[in-house]
Amino acid sequence: MGQVVWITGASSGLGLHTAQQLGMHGYDVIAGARSFARDKAVEHCLSIPLDVTDEESIDAFAARALAMAGPPDILVNCAGMLILGSCENYPIEEIERVMNVNFLGQVRMIQRVLPLMREKGGGKIVNFSSINGLLGIPFEGAYTASKHAIEGFSECLALEVKPYGIQVMLVEPGDHQSGSAAYRPHSKGITAASPYRAAFETGTAVIAHDEENGSDPDVLGETIARVLKRRRIPRRLRIAKMDQRLAVVLHDVLPAWAFDAIIGSYYRKNKEPRKK
Numbered sequence: 515m516g517q518v519v520w521i522t523g524a525s526s527g528l529g530l531h532t533a534q535q536l537g538m539h540g541y542d543v544i545a546g547a548r549s550f551a552r553d554k555a556v557e558h559c560l561s562i563p564l565d566v567t568d569e570e571s572i573d574a575f576a577a578r579a580l581a582m583a584g585p586p587d588i589l590v591n592c593a594g595m596l597i598l599g600s601c602e603n604y605p606i607e608e609i610e611r612v613m614n615v616n617f618l619g620q621v622r623m624i625q626r627v628l629p630l631m632r633e634k635g636g637g638k639i640v641n642f643s644s645i646n647g648l649l650g651i652p653f654e655g656a657y658t659a660s661k662h663a664i665e666g667f668s669e670c671l672a673l674e675v676k677p678y679g680i681q682v683m684l685v686e687p688g689d690h691q692s693g694s695a696a697y698r699p700h701s702k703g704i705t706a707a708s709p710y711r712a713a714f715e716t717g718t719a720v721i722a723h724d725e726e727n728g729s730d731p732d733v734l735g736e737t738i739a740r741v742l743k744r745r746r747i748p749r750r751l752r753i754a755k756m757d758q759r760l761a762v763v764l765h766d767v768l769p770a771w772a773f774d775a776i777i778g779s780y781y782r783k784n785k786e787p788r789k790k
């Protein structure tokens with residue numbers, strides 16, 4: 515029997531590709547997502563319904579996963595969502611929703627697996643962050659806050675669980691062709707009267723363009739599967755194109771006014787949709 519992986523958000527996008535790649539690399543993958551309650555299943559994996567915002571759903575997922583494959587060696591926290599909107603106009607309820615899935619959802623899963631991993635004598639926890647966990651871009655305020663939160667939480671967690679043989683890794687993807695732009699909600703706060711409307715249209719067109727031209731999610735999944743085979747895993751696994759890696763470096767070394775000028779002008783440029 516291979517190592518047991520629990521992976522959340524495995525019904526689409528990066529989670530689906532990562533789950534499949536883990537399965538192909540010989541892991542016993544237990545995949546969770548809300549839509550598994552309906553019709554979906556994932557090749558190379560056992561699929562169980564899971565809502566990471568609901569403690570009862572997490573308990574039911576854990577009970578079924580434990581019965582099927584025993585305690586997890588690895589948790590991959592991939593479930594996530596993005597609501598595009600302006601910091602001034604986001605209804606608080608939208609920020610709460612994003613934080614609830616992206617940050618608290620990961621925390622709930624971590625708290626659920628830690629007693630199992632401690633009892634087992636070790637484990638690996640993989641938390642999906644983003645390049646947005648390291649820097650901000652316009653109109654991703656709620657998402658960026660959630661990813662910064664998981665960055666900080668993971669650093670504290672790693673220090674606390676090391677004595678129990680448990681390692682923590684943050685995955686920091688740049689733009690990938692996940693397909694999620696097609697069903698991504700826009701904030702209710704961006705009304706026709708919003709002063710941010712025009713900048714929002716231009717900025718979100720740039721975001722959509724960059725995702726459409728993003729990296730291959732299978733390569734990301736394959737990289738994670740390969741890195742997890744190592745005895746010692748890195749704290750951060752950045753999987754991004756050169757320009758997005760460079761942005762992180764510039765963010766850390768440039769004065770804020772200079773970095774803001776570069777990023778601001780980038781998201782003010784109109785991007786034509788990719789020619790098919």
Ligand SMILES: NC(=O)c1ccc[n+]([C@@H]2O[C@H](COP(=O)([O-])OP(=O)(O)OC[C@H]3O[C@@H](n4cnc5c(N)ncnc54)[C@H](OP(=O)(O)O)[C@@H]3O)[C@@H](O)[C@H]2O)c1
Pocket residue numbers: 522523524525526527528529530546547548549550564565566567591592593594595615619642643644645686687688689690691692693694725728
């Ligand atoms: N795509 C990118 O370019 C990119 C870049 C950087 C980071 N990321 C990160 O990668 C992860 C996946 O992103 P993606 O773009 O691939 O998104 P996606 O295609 O929208 O997939 C999101 C996944 O999360 C699941 N999910 C959402 N809410 C959930 C909940 N309450 N409980 C359980 N599962 C839930 C969805 O499944 P159900 O709807 O079936 O529940 C789906 O499987 C996210 O953490 C995201 O922040 C993505």
